Amino acid sequence: MIRILLAGQGGQGVLSAGKMLAESGLWEGKEVSYLPAYGPEMRGGTANCSVIISDEEIASPLCNNPDVLIAMNGPSFHKFAPRVRSGGIVIVNGSLSDCYAGRDDISVYDIAANDIAMQAGDIRSANNVILGALCQITHIVKDKSIINCLNEKFVGKPALMEINARAFELGKAAVESGGER
Amino acid sequence: MAKILLHGTEAICEGAIRNGCRAFFGYPITPQNEVPEYMSVNMPKVGGVFVQAESEVAAINMVYGAAGAGVRAMTSSSSPGISLKQEGISYISCARIPCVIVNVMRAGPGLGGILPAQGDYFQATKGGGHGDYHLIVLAPCSAQEACDLTYLAFDLSDKYRVPAMILADGMIGQIMEPVELPPMRPLSDIPKKDWATDGGYGKDRRVLNSLIIKAEELEPHVNALQKTYDEIAANEQRCEEYMIKDAEIVITAYGTVARICKSAAKTLRKEGIKAGVIRPVTLFPFPSKAYERAAEKAEAFLTVELSLGQMVEDVRLAVNGKKPVSFYGRTGGNVMDEEEIVRAAKSALARAREGK
Structure with a gap:
């Protein structure tokens, strides 16, 4: 079982990234749960979601001590990094945050998601940069499953599909080129 | 049937639609807005009725009318909205009309907050409105159960002629999980209601009423209700x-x-x-x-x-x-x-x- 906490600001695609992860897990025949928590604002408020992907029935849907934290901005990184379980993984959006967690029992990956997303063609694809990095680091779901989700999401919008698929690939590459701190 | 990823709220709607719910009346409130949203899209597809009422009070009274005419009807709200519906729920209980009421609980008291809570247990299980009555109350713990228990709620409510409530915490409203949907039940498969005021002219006169003014008539009515609750307690305990x-x-x-x-x-x-x-x-x-x-x-x-x-x-x-x-x-x-x-x-x- 892997518990993933995705956190950031409303509008960064945190919830849709979480949903795609859960859908990918379901496609691969796993048990999944997706529990979002967000304020009343559409943009700008805090947004986070807990995604669990497991081979067995999922009891608690909460991720208070996640195995993996995805932090899309500085406040989310500093709020949740202390809660990551020892030995866990943190992927932080280096474009909007530092990457100093103040502990050495977790692996922190610094991925400049916003910059890479702009390179891919649209800053809104930053969430898929991070998903690319996540898949590269953890192999929790297959790349193909995420790409399937993207295809479903952007059906009839080939230009957006291309940008987001590129963002996903660049996210994977960013891990290879030494994202780990 | 393959499992699909659904919100708890959507699962509630599918459970209702697939067991013959053809009328939905609601008024928006977080964290259950996805219920009316889903119903507004999907009710017309099955030939059902969706009305966004002008208030919670209106919505529950629309349920009173539609369900009285024999249609499987549902309304949905969250804690403060459910408080507003209590008068109607009490009337419906007295008139013995089956229906389903969904409460996706948020934090109270008062207008409270939009986050998950379970503070409406007393209100749901001990009556809620005025007078001696109970609802059948079902509490789902997953998106799958949100679907299955809503499906079941319509059958139990019809069987005993007691309104049923789905009492879900806010997490059920937001969680997404794989759900295996039951098959769509044909309306012809749902037992006929020999008490419904469905325009059967020339047949026995049927009256649905919650005003029983004579003491010698109201007491036996309340006693009969209690007998039903005892029967439910004997037959329907689930855990x-x-x-x-x-x-x-x-x-x-x-x-x-x-x-x-x-x-x-x-x-x-x-x-x-x-x-x-x-x-x-x-x-x-x-x-x-x-x-x-x-x-x-x-x-x-x-x-x-x-x-x-x-x-x-x-x-x-x-x-x-x-x-x-x-x-x-x-x-x-x-x-x-x-x-x-x-x-x-x-x-x-x-x-x-x-x-x-």
Whole structure:
């Protein structure tokens, strides 16, 4: 079982990234749960979601001590990094945050998601940069499953599909080129 | 049928539609807006009616009318909105009209907050509105159950002519999980209602009424209602028992909270403490029999709620003083984690062993 906490600001695609992860897990025949928590604002408020992907029935849907934290901005990184379980993984959006967690029992990956997303063609694809990095680091779901989700999401919008698929690939590459701190 | 990823709210809607619900009346309130949203799209597709009413009071009275005409009807709201509906719910109960009311609970009292809570247990299970009445109350713990229990609610409500409530915490409203949907039930398969005011001119005159002015008529009516509630209590108690057989400490909770309790019970077992979980699925009727059985063997009980202690009263009545019953609760929209429950369970067991 892997518990993933995705956190950031409303509008960064945190919830849709979480949903795609859960859908990918379901496609691969796993048990999944997706529990979002967000304020009343559409943009700008805090947004986070807990995604669990497991081979067995999922009891608690909460991720208070996640195995993996995805932090899309500085406040989310500093709020949740202390809660990551020892030995866990943190992927932080280096474009909007530092990457100093103040502990050495977790692996922190610094991925400049916003910059890479702009390179891919649209800053809104930053969430898929991070998903690319996540898949590269953890192999929790297959790349193909995420790409399937993207295809479903952007059906009839080939230009957006291309940008987001590129963002996903660049996210994977960013891990290879030494994202780990 | 393959499983699909659904929101708890969507699962509620599918459970309703697939068991013949063809009328939905609602008024927006967070965290259940996805119910009317989904219904507004999907009701017309099955030839049903969707109305966004001008208020909660209007919505429940539309249910009163539609269900009185024999249609399977539903309304949905969240805590403050459910309070507004209480007058209508009491009337519907007195007139003995089956329908389903969904309450996706948020934190109260007052307008409160939009985060998950379970503070409406008393309101749901003890009547809620005025007068001597009860609802059948079902508490889902997953998106799958949100679908299955809503499906079941329509059948139970029709069978006993008692309105049914789906009492879900805010997490059920937001969680997305794989759901296997039941097949669409043809309307012809749903039993005919020989009491409905459906325009059967020339037949027996049918009246649905909640005004019974004569004392000598109202008392037998209320007594008949009570007889039905007793029958429901005898036949319809449902609960999930998890690792109960050898449990020293029985943790008990309903809805999503019960799932956190299950994780806590697993952790406790790893530490050598035999813990089990009783999760009531029906809150009315309360599954007392399960607690009576568990009280024979267990040393202590711990009730966990997103409130300051409501279901714990029913647990204490069922355990009936045989074993100590402790309580742990959070409010305001905060959800306890597994570790808090583990700690509370250990201390409940320790207190029981010290005889406090």
